[in-house]
Structure formats: C-alpha cells, structure tokens
Amino acid sequence: MAGNALDALPADEARTRLVDQLRANGWITSPAVEAAFRRVPRHLFAPADVSIDAAYTDDVVITKRRRDGRATSSISAPWLQATMLHAACLQPGARVLEIGSGGYNAALIAEVVGPHGTVTSIDIDPDVTAHARAALDTAGYPHVQAVTADAVDGWPGAAPYDAIIVTVEASDLPPAWLDQLTPTGVLIAPLRIRGMTRCLTLRRHEDHLVATAALQCGFVPMQGDGHTPTRRLALRGDDVVLILDDTTTDVHPEALTSALHTPRLDTWSPVTITMQDGSSFESLHLWLASQPRPFGTLAVNRERAAGLVDPQDRFVCPTLLTTDSLAYLAMRKLDDTTWQFGAHGFGPDASTLTTDMLQLITVWNHDHRHGPGPHITVHPTGTEPHASDRPQLLVARRHATIAVTWPAPGKPR
Ligand SMILES: C[S@@+](CC[C@H](N)C(=O)[O-])C[C@H]1O[C@@H](n2cnc3c(N)ncnc32)[C@H](O)[C@@H]1O
Known part of the structure; x- marks a missing residue:
C-alpha cells in the first residue's frame, strides 16, 4: 500500500503504539483480542484521505x-x-x-x-x-x-x-x-x-x-x-436542540424558545466529582432518565451557545421539563481535580425543576453512585417484566419493552 503524505509513522509502528495504549488503558484484556488488534491493518479500512496517524488513533473514523x-x-x-x-x-x-x-x-x-x-x-x-x-x-x-x-x-x-x-x-x-x-x-x-x-x-x-x-x-x-426517530426541537437553530425519545413528553417548543430569552437560574449541588471518580459518574445520566416525569436531552453547540446554555455534556445532556420550562445538568470546575454538579434552569418552572434536579443528584450520590448500576432487561412483546421487579423506567418499543430497575438502597442487584 502506498504511503500517505500525511503519514508520520509507518502503519505497523502506529498500530503497535495503538495496541500498547489500548492495553495500558485496560481496554484490551485478552490475548485473543490483542492478537486480533495487532494483526488487522485498520488503515486499509479507512478512507484514502485519512492519515496513518488518524487511522491508528483511539477514535472514530467517519467514513460517510x-x-x-x-x-x-x-x-x-x-x-x-x-x-x-x-x-x-x-x-x-x-x-x-x-x-x-x-x-x-x-x-x-x-x-x-x-x-x-x-x-x-x-x-x-x-x-x-x-x-x-x-x-x-x-x-x-x-x-x-x-x-x-x-x-x-x-x-x-x-x-x-x-x-x-x-x-x-x-x-x-x-x-x-x-x-x-x-x-x-x-x-x-x-x-x-x-x-x-x-x-x-x-x-x-x-x-x-x-x-x-x-x-x-x-x-x-x-x-x-x-429506525425509530426521536423528536428534535431546534430551540435556537442548531445551537440548542432538545431531543425527545418518548411519545409522552409534551412541550411547547415556542414557549421553550422564549424561555431561553429569560435570565438563567444557576443552582449548585454539594455533590462533586474528582478525576478519579470518572467511572462512577456514568450512571447519573441514566438515573435522571429513569424518573417518571417529562424528560429530554439537549445537544448543544458549546461555542455558539456559550454563556446561554453550558451543559455538562454537549451531545446528550439530561434535561427535566415542563411544557414551558427546562433544567439541564450542569458542571463547573472548582479546582484542578474537582468538579461540581448543578442545574441550570429557564422558564417559569426553573426554580422547581432545578431543585428537583439537585435532589435527584443527591439521591443518586447517596444510593446509586457507588452501586452496581441499574438492572436492565429486555422483554419481547407479549412478555412482561416481573411485577416484583418494579422497574422505574419502561420503554415500550414496537418489538420489545426495555425495563430499567434501580436496586433498593443497600441491596445488591
Ligand atoms: C458505526 S458503522 C459500523 C462500524 C463497523 N462495524 C466497523 O467496522 O467499525 C454503522 C453502520 O450501520 C449501518 N446501518 C444503519 N442502519 C442499518 C440497518 N438497518 N441495517 C444494516 N446496517 C445499517 C450504517 O450504514 C453504517 O455503515
């Protein structure tokens, strides 16, 4: 295969470097998977204009x-x-x-x-x-x-x-x-x-x-x-998009758009996270999504919406809703290693929604942060989750229902 003008390293060396890194970071943990990564030339599957360096970076390569x-x-x-x-x-x-x-x-x-x-x-x-x-x-x-x-x-x-x-x-x-x-x-x-x-x-x-x-x-x-489409509501063009993934959440897009023109309410939780806590933070999003209440996620262009909407996650930011108000999960840096969770709200119900979000963060921190995470089951249509499981969240699709059950505090899953 001809070399690429953008190549800094020969492909074999770049591949070795990537596999060593995947091992060091704990992503590769078996000899069989390691051998596969060492053998398969990833660059041959990437578009021709992708450099060897990019082909062997631990990242997605967009192909279409x-x-x-x-x-x-x-x-x-x-x-x-x-x-x-x-x-x-x-x-x-x-x-x-x-x-x-x-x-x-x-x-x-x-x-x-x-x-x-x-x-x-x-x-x-x-x-x-x-x-x-x-x-x-x-x-x-x-x-x-x-x-x-x-x-x-x-x-x-x-x-x-x-x-x-x-x-x-x-x-x-x-x-x-x-x-x-x-x-x-x-x-x-x-x-x-x-x-x-x-x-x-x-x-x-x-x-x-x-x-x-x-x-x-x-x-x-x-x-x-x-394909099951989500509802995507552009609240400020593509800069702030509210994504709804259920049929029950009812919002007024114009009212939410107007709400973004009102002052933002910033509230902060006593719950913090340090770099070392990274893995235990993953369940917070699903915990917020599991609540039986109107819920969506925000996708935000951080640069263009800066100062107006500053979400914790720019692609999938958990957001509590009423028809005309929203509160999304926020995060701010306290020092070099510590971050604090919070909620930013807009609209007439901003105060209630931000308070609710902070309470949910508190409960997650106390009951679920260090636990095993939720029990997730999938039930083909015609079968039902066990009543005794009492799932917090049921997502009914055409062919199956997804059930998410959080363990009672102090109990194993
Ligand atoms: C992330 S890519 C697959 C990556 C690939 N497995 C790799 O080697 O890394 C997802 C692919 O799913 C395909 N796709 C989307 N909907 C599909 C469907 N209904 N049936 C089959 N493929 C589908 C898309 O065309 C796309 O190429």
Whole structure:
C-alpha cells in the first residue's frame, strides 16, 4: 500500500503504539483480542484521505456523511470495539453476525473466531458493503461475508449465530435477531433508552433478556425499517436542540424558545466529582432518565451557545421539563481535580425543576453512585417484566419493552 503524505509513522509502528495504549488503558484484556488488534491493518479500512496517524488513533473514523453533515457510517473507536469483542466472549469456531459494517471490526472478529468460525457482516448501505468487501479482500479476509440488506431481518442465510454484535444505535430488538441467535448466544447491542445509548450485553433468561453489562457509548442511528426517530426541537437553530425519545413528553417548543430569552437560574449541588471518580459518574445520566416525569436531552453547540446554555455534556445532556420550562445538568470546575454538579434552569418552572434536579443528584450520590448500576432487561412483546421487579423506567418499543430497575438502597442487584 502506498504511503500517505500525511503519514508520520509507518502503519505497523502506529498500530503497535495503538495496541500498547489500548492495553495500558485496560481496554484490551485478552490475548485473543490483542492478537486480533495487532494483526488487522485498520488503515486499509479507512478512507484514502485519512492519515496513518488518524487511522491508528483511539477514535472514530467517519467514513460517510449525509448532505447535512451528519455521519451515517464510521469505523468505531478501537476502545469500544475491544470492549464489545470482550463482551461477546467469542470462542474459536464461533458463528457471528455483525450488524453495521465497514470491514475492520468484521476482520477483528474473524481473527478471534479463527479459520473454523464464520463472520457475516451486514449493512444497509451498498457503498459501505462495497468498500468493506474491497478492504477485506485487500487485508486478507476474503472468507468474511459482507452483505447488503436491512438488518432488521437479521441474516437468516448464515444463522444460527453464537453472537450477534450490533454496531449501530438501535432503539428496539427486532424478533429476527432473537430467532437467529442460538439458545445460549449473546447479543451485544447499543440500545437507546430515553435518549441514552447503552451498549448492552444481553443473554436469554426465561422469556426475556438480561443485560450483564451496560456501557455508555454513541453510534450512528439505525436506518431502514428499524429506525425509530426521536423528536428534535431546534430551540435556537442548531445551537440548542432538545431531543425527545418518548411519545409522552409534551412541550411547547415556542414557549421553550422564549424561555431561553429569560435570565438563567444557576443552582449548585454539594455533590462533586474528582478525576478519579470518572467511572462512577456514568450512571447519573441514566438515573435522571429513569424518573417518571417529562424528560429530554439537549445537544448543544458549546461555542455558539456559550454563556446561554453550558451543559455538562454537549451531545446528550439530561434535561427535566415542563411544557414551558427546562433544567439541564450542569458542571463547573472548582479546582484542578474537582468538579461540581448543578442545574441550570429557564422558564417559569426553573426554580422547581432545578431543585428537583439537585435532589435527584443527591439521591443518586447517596444510593446509586457507588452501586452496581441499574438492572436492565429486555422483554419481547407479549412478555412482561416481573411485577416484583418494579422497574422505574419502561420503554415500550414496537418489538420489545426495555425495563430499567434501580436496586433498593443497600441491596445488591
Ligand atoms: C458505526 S458503522 C459500523 C462500524 C463497523 N462495524 C466497523 O467496522 O467499525 C454503522 C453502520 O450501520 C449501518 N446501518 C444503519 N442502519 C442499518 C440497518 N438497518 N441495517 C444494516 N446496517 C445499517 C450504517 O450504514 C453504517 O455503515
């Protein structure tokens, strides 16, 4: 392969550096996954104008965008691919379906399952599968199947699968995925739960699926028949967009837009976080989303909205709502290592909403911050969560209901 003018390091050296870093950061924890990352040449799957340096950075490489600039396809970040590979516990000889293609991750899977395994990689976009096919052939993986189809029907041609690894944001579990999974198979799927995407490791239990792990992540949304759109309300053009991921939350967009022209109410919680606490903070978003009340998330252009809306998270910021008011999760730096949580509110109910947000932060800090996180189950339509589980949040989709149950304080999950 010809060198790229932007290349600073030869590809092999850049790959070694990346894998060493993934190991050091704890993302690669098994010899099989490490060997796969050391072998598969990621740069061969990236667009031609991506430098070797960028191809071997622990980050997403966008491979296709819509006209409006939003990404529709990418090579996922290596840390996330490694985590999903570990979660799938793939054994040599396993049969695997990858949903959402590009080639690179399919090649990693092929390395792990070895010559007796099978890998089928499916994508709705023929450009993506054409690129994946060419790159897989060039990189030495002609045996990996790349097919073009809407994955809402799975791919019966190579079923049943020991693992189905979904690499696109899903909001539902189409029946075909379960039908094509072996009884003991594992389904890894980034599921959108009230605007929060969690990569769930799902295994069958009686008539439903139980998540044994839930990792915060982001993926491009699913297209085709399985697409469940969110409602996106531009409150200040693209600078401040409110995203609603349920059908029950009722807001008046004009009233919320007007609210942004009123003074902001800033309130601060005694709850703080230090750099070392990073991992324990992940459950706060899902805790806020689990409350039985109007809820959305804000996506904010930090630079253009600075001083008006300064969210804790610029892509997915938890927001409590009434029809004409909102309060979002905020954060400010107290010193070099310590950050403080807070709530910023707008509109007539700003005071109530910010107070509620601070109370919820307090409860999370006391009862859930250091605990195991919520119990997440997925119930195919026709089956119900156990009444005794008393889930705080039920997300009913077309084919399945997602249930999120927080453990009672002091009790294990
Ligand atoms: C993040 S990319 C996949 C990354 C890839 N697994 C890799 O090697 O890193 C997500 C892909 O899902 C595809 N996709 C979206 N909706 C789909 C659907 N309904 N069926 C199959 N593929 C879909 C997109 O075209 C996109 O290429």
